[in-house]
Amino acid sequence: MTTRELSAGPVMCVVGARPNFMKMAPILRALAAHRPPLPALLLHTGQHYDAAMSDQLFADLRLPRPDINLEVGSASHAVQTAEVMKRFEPALDEHKPGCVLVVGDVNSTLACTLVAVKKNVPVVHVEAGLRSYDRKMPEEINRVLTDQVADRLYTTERSATDNLVREGIAESRVCFAGNVMIDSLLSNRAQARPVADTLRDGGHDPALLQQGWGVVTLHRPSNVDDAQTLGRLLGVLGEVARRLPLVFALHPRTRANIERFGLGALIDPQRMLLLPPQGYLEMLGLMAGATMVLTDSGGLQEETTALGVPCLTLRDNTERPITVEQGTNTMVGRDVQAIREAAAEILAGRGKRGRVPELWDGHAAERIAADLYQWLRAGAP
CATH class of the missing domain: 3.40.50.2000 (Glycogen Phosphorylase B;)
Structure with missing residues (x-):
């Protein structure tokens, strides 16, 4: 035929x-x-x-x-x-x-x-x-x-x-x-961009991450469009960053709101390294070697589960429950105390490792x- x-x-x-x-x-x-x-x-x-x-x-x-x-x-x-x-x-x-x-x-x-x-x-x-x-x-x-x-x-x-x-x-x-998203991840993992190169391109010294790092992405309106909500999240991320440097790939919406709300003082440039939106291979390199990922993205919940990297999802719900039930994902919402405690668990070596879901x-x-x-x-x- x-x-x-x-x-x-x-x-x-x-x-x-x-x-x-x-x-x-x-x-x-x-x-x-x-x-x-x-x-x-x-x-x-x-x-x-x-x-x-x-x-x-x-x-x-x-x-x-x-x-x-x-x-x-x-x-x-x-x-x-x-x-x-x-x-x-x-x-x-x-x-x-x-x-x-x-x-x-x-x-x-x-x-x-x-x-x-x-x-x-x-x-x-x-x-x-x-x-x-x-x-x-x-x-x-x-x-x-x-x-x-x-x-x-x-x-x-x-x-x-x-x-x-x-x-x-x-x-x-x-x-x-x-999951075709995981098809892409597995076929491209060997081509992931070295983290040191990504940092240098962003104007940062790779030596800042010698003891490990976390990765942050935030873009959902519920997290970044309200000054108090965004301020609380940046505050607790700053607490985490004092223990583990965070690489923050800034969505244009998030960057604009940080400036609009006057929240730039909440970001310590030596502990929270700001980058512009990153390409796929750059993000893959950053995530694959990370101690943890903090995000409100749906796709990153799946990718961290496939990579075995603990993920804290800053949302109240997820359309990908398998990443919580079987994978590395923990839902923490916008609850500052929940974020603080979950991050401490990961830093103590007790983060979820999960398993890769079926197919x-x-x-x-x-x-x-x-x-x-x-x-x-x-x-x-």
């Missing part, structure tokens, strides 16, 4: 923002390596507004240049979602894909899904079924709605299938494939490609 018999057109693979890139890179390689190959088109909505960082991530992950770039840029959730839909429809009409493959939970994921389903183009969702059960998170809305209308859903953990079934989605539409083995994308081939061959959806 040839690929022409599989569908009317290629698999249109959609990326929009940084988290998507790490998930799509192994998928594209797996589609090309499948026998027979599954033809694919890469469409970048341009939701990620930092063009230089986007280019660097594509290079780090060995992602091909996009076949189509919608160049949407940054805007409010409503405007951005609408603009993606407006620009995506002509691309869909022109290229006539056999299906649209979306990953994760960013605005582009939902926007392209809505356009495709309304035009009767099958939708495949990778990383389906994750739930925080916090409807105040825009990502949660994107996840729930995408899953409801997608035709084929690939999950990273078994509990995600349970979530989908509870929401009325037929289990026959779901395939437990594993987080570097072969998730291969399983997706094999299943997708059979699904398309059977006449999806």
Whole structure:
């Protein structure tokens, strides 16, 4: 059977923002390596507004240049979602894909899904079924709605299938494939950038980290948009930094709010080393050697679990419970005392090491490609 018999057109693979890139890179390689190959088109909505960082991530992950770039840029959730839909429809009409493959939970994921389903183009969702059960998170809305209308859903953990079934989605539409984010991590770990090089590029002396370090990322509005909340978090991070130097990769939103709220005095430049947003290989190097990671990122919860590095998640909930149940993740929210105590446990050598969850083995994308081939061959959806 040839690929022409599989569908009317290629698999249109959609990326929009940084988290998507790490998930799509192994998928594209797996589609090309499948026998027979599954033809694919890469469409970048341009939701990620930092063009230089986007280019660097594509290079780090060995992602091909996009076949189509919608160049949407940054805007409010409503405007951005609408603009993606407006620009995506002509691309869909022109290229006539056999299906649209979306990953994760960013605005582009939902926007392209809505356009495709309304035009009767099958939708495949990778990383389906994750739930925080916090409807105040825009990502949660994107996840729930995408899953409801997608035709084929690939999950990273078994509990995600349970979530989908509870929401009325037929289990026959779901395939437990594993975590493509970990495919990227394992395939790139040997290429991780040395920490000393990353620090020098950021204007810091690598000798400051001779006794170890932690890594910090903060970007969620609930953590950085309120002066008191951000001030409390910076205060407790400063306490941790007095015992363990922290490398803080500053999101532009966070940097702007530190300046706007006049909180710069809370940062000791000898103990809390500020860096601009980092590339994938730089962050991988920083995390792999870290004593701990403190973050409000979803992806870092997964990556630290795969690396066996203790992680403190500065959120009240997580859509990735397996990282807590089986992995290295501890939920501490914005509770200063909880952060202080959990960090002390790690520094005392009692941090969680966990285990790597089922099918987080570097072969998730291969399983997706094999299943997708059979699904398309059977006449999806």
